[in-house]
Amino acid sequence: MNQNAEPSVVNDAVRGNFIPRVWRLITPYWRSEERAKAWLLLVAVVALSLVSVGISVWINHWYKDFYNALENKDAKAFWSLIGYFGIIAAAGIVGAVYRLYLTQMLTIRWRRWLTEQHFARWLAHKNYYQLEQGGYTDNPDQRISEDINSFTDSTLTLGLGLIRNVVSLVSFSIILWGVSGSIEVFGITIPGYMFWCALLYAAVGSWLAHLIGRRLIGLSNQQQRFEADLRFSMVRVRENAESIALYNGEANEHERLSTRFNKVWKNFWTQMKVQKRLTFFTAGYSQIAIIFPFIVAAPRYFSGKIELGELMQINSAFSNVQENFSWFIDAYVTLAAWRATCDRLLSFRQAMTDNEQRLPAIDVQQQGKELQINDLSLDLADGRPLLQGASLQVLEGERLMLSGRSGSGKSTLLRAMGGLWPQGGGAIRLPRERALFLPQKPYLPIGTLRDALSYPQSGDTYAPERYEQVLHTCRLEHLIPKLDEVNHWQRLLSGGEQQRLAFARALLYRPQWLYMDESTSAMDEEDEAMVYQALIDQLPGLSIVSVGHRSSLARFHPQHVRIVEGQLVAQ
Numbered sequence: 016m017n018q019n020a021e022p023s024v025v026n027d028a029v030r031g032n033f034i035p036r037v038w039r040l041i042t043p044y045w046r047s048e049e050r051a052k053a054w055l056l057l058v059a060v061v062a063l064s065l066v067s068v069g070i071s072v073w074i075n076h077w078y079k080d081f082y083n084a085l086e087n088k089d090a091k092a093f094w095s096l097i098g099y100f101g102i103i104a105a106a107g108i109v110g111a112v113y114r115l116y117l118t119q120m121l122t123i124r125w126r127r128w129l130t131e132q133h134f135a136r137w138l139a140h141k142n143y144y145q146l147e148q149g150g151y152t153d154n155p156d157q158r159i160s161e162d163i164n165s166f167t168d169s170t171l172t173l174g175l176g177l178i179r180n181v182v183s184l185v186s187f188s189i190i191l192w193g194v195s196g197s198i199e200v201f202g203i204t205i206p207g208y209m210f211w212c213a214l215l216y217a218a219v220g221s222w223l224a225h226l227i228g229r230r231l232i233g234l235s236n237q238q239q240r241f242e243a244d245l246r247f248s249m250v251r252v253r254e255n256a257e258s259i260a261l262y263n264g265e266a267n268e269h270e271r272l273s274t275r276f277n278k279v280w281k282n283f284w285t286q287m288k289v290q291k292r293l294t295f296f297t298a299g300y301s302q303i304a305i306i307f308p309f310i311v312a313a314p315r316y317f318s319g320k321i322e323l324g325e326l327m328q329i330n331s332a333f334s335n336v337q338e339n340f341s342w343f344i345d346a347y348v349t350l351a352a353w354r355a356t357c358d359r360l361l362s363f364r365q366a367m368t369d370n371e372q373r374l375p376a377i378d379v380q381q382q383g384k385e386l387q388i389n390d391l392s393l394d395l396a397d398g399r400p401l402l403q404g405a406s407l408q409v410l411e412g413e414r415l416m417l418s419g420r421s422g423s424g425k426s427t428l429l430r431a432m433g434g435l436w437p438q439g440g441g442a443i444r445l446p447r448e449r450a451l452f453l454p455q456k457p458y459l460p461i462g463t464l465r466d467a468l469s470y471p472q473s474g475d476t477y478a479p480e481r482y483e484q485v486l487h488t489c490r491l492e493h494l495i496p497k498l499d500e501v502n503h504w505q506r507l508l509s510g511g512e513q514q515r516l517a518f519a520r521a522l523l524y525r526p527q528w529l530y531m532d533e534s535t536s537a538m539d540e541e542d543e544a545m546v547y548q549a550l551i552d553q554l555p556g557l558s559i560v561s562v563g564h565r566s567s568l569a570r571f572h573p574q575h576v577r578i579v580e581g582q583l584v585a586q
Contacts, residue, residue, distance in 0.1 A: 056121040063114040064179040070107045075331045083324030126167040142367045154243035158363040169353040184339035191332040217340030228293040231351035234286045245275040308333035378442040379434045384411045391441035405583045414559040419578030425562040448527035453534040457517035459504040485519040510537030518546040531561045540567045547571040
């Protein structure tokens with residue numbers, strides 16, 4: 016994982032106009048196969064939001080009558096208005112409950128759709144491999160899990176909040192304009208002056224809030240990355256617990272984890288300072304907003320131009336208009352986190368796009384019945400050459416052993432055959448027949464042993480007796496009773512057992528071409544001879560390309576090619 020790659024990737028992702036890029040992230044769901052249900056839910060939520068605005072307007076008018084009843088000591092009107100309020104409150108409660116419920120339903124449906132889309136794209140074009148190898152982006156698990164969750168929730172929350180605020184702003188602006196009257200300033204009569212006061216108050220507040228809190232966007236982005244890096248480091252300790260324990264590496268790992276957490280701590284501390292300044296401002300802004308309308312409207316009340324009920328109605332309307340104008344201030348922290356989430360998702364998607372559009376330097380295709388390598392060159396990521404002008408031919412049914420000094424490019428050549436190595440040039444023609452790659456460290460998914468044996472196929476692909484047969488052949492009889500046991504097999508089995516399990520997988524799959532990268536390195540020579548002989552006996556006509564060091568492998572490979580100073584040399 017390249018920790019230094021993130022800033023440049025983010026900059027690339029957000030380069031240009033931010034809004035169109037986010038729009039392209041938002042809109043596909045609303046045009047997808049789920050669009051009918053999505054739009055139905057959205058319309059219902061928006062309608063309930065408008066109902067809540069209507070109830071707020073309703074309550075604003077109720078304020079006027081209620082406070083006038085109090086001022087006039089009209090008990091009959093008082094109790095009538097209390098009952099009236101009960102009806103309004105009941106409608107508001109029902110609307111609020113179903114608005115939340117339907118919003119959550121829409122959020123999880125959108126998240127599910129976006130997550131499935133990103134799963135498919137991340138796993139396509141070998142993105143999951145190339146992005147990790149090239150350091151184009153970090154922590155894709157966070158991008159897909161946490162960032163998509165945050166994105167859908169925040170987008171709907173902010174979007175629906177904005178719609179509700181706009182409608183509320185229009186409704187209460189009309190009320191405030193009508194009840195606030197006019198004022199004369201320097202000989203100029205200003206109609207609806209309370210409305211203009213609310214607008215000016217909110218505009219100044221929004222501008223100051225942005226100046227104080229704009230650093231939160233970058234800090235939020237960094238905080239998520241540092242948190243993900245810390246989690247990744249702890250997962251690495253769990254995955255390599257045995258090796259760390261044998262090395263007595265606890266002190267070293269403690270230092271690494273502390274270094275990671277120190278970044279989390281420092282960035283969070285900086286966030287705290289910025290949020291403290293922003294909270295000082297927003298809290299003071301909110302407190303002043305409570306008395307500000309009374310101060311501005313007091314001269315008209317004390318002059319007898321308006322009654323107490325009208326004063327309270329003006330206060331309520333002013334508060335709503337000011338709050339709606341101040342939506343940006345109240346939502347600033349959420350907006351900053353949303354912008355940071357969008358930046359991370361956009362950078363992740365841009366990295367996948369770059370990888371998908373990158374033309375392969377090595378032409379790898381499937382054709383014919385033999386393996387052909389023509390004028391192949393392989394380079395490391397730093398540009399250092401491994402192979403230059405290499406050519407090779409392996410006919411159907413032949414068994415070839417590929418050897419060479421450590422770092423000479425043996426495993427890289429096998430990766431190139433699998434379409435995983437982008438640096439270099441030339442052409443590789445793979446046979447069209449059924450093929451299987453066996454890496455040095457087999458992948459055993461968490462699940463039943465039957466699933467691990469069948470991977471990448473499902474666990475019910477083969478007859479039950481076939482699983483038992485291949486386990487017996489590979490000297491794994493003790494695992495037969497555990498075929499339907501769910502476990503973390505890479506932790507439970509030794510390195511040699513894992514490699515023998517991979518050979519059992521090959522016997523199940525019955526490929527016509529088998530490519531192996533030191534697939535017996537953890538076995539003793541007896542087990543190694545046993546699994547190779549099983550392949551030869553049970554899969555007649557099998558073509559094999561093996562990367563290996565041991566001289567004991569030579570008898571299973573009539574052909575032997577060695578990499579010497581960047582060239583393929585037949586032995």
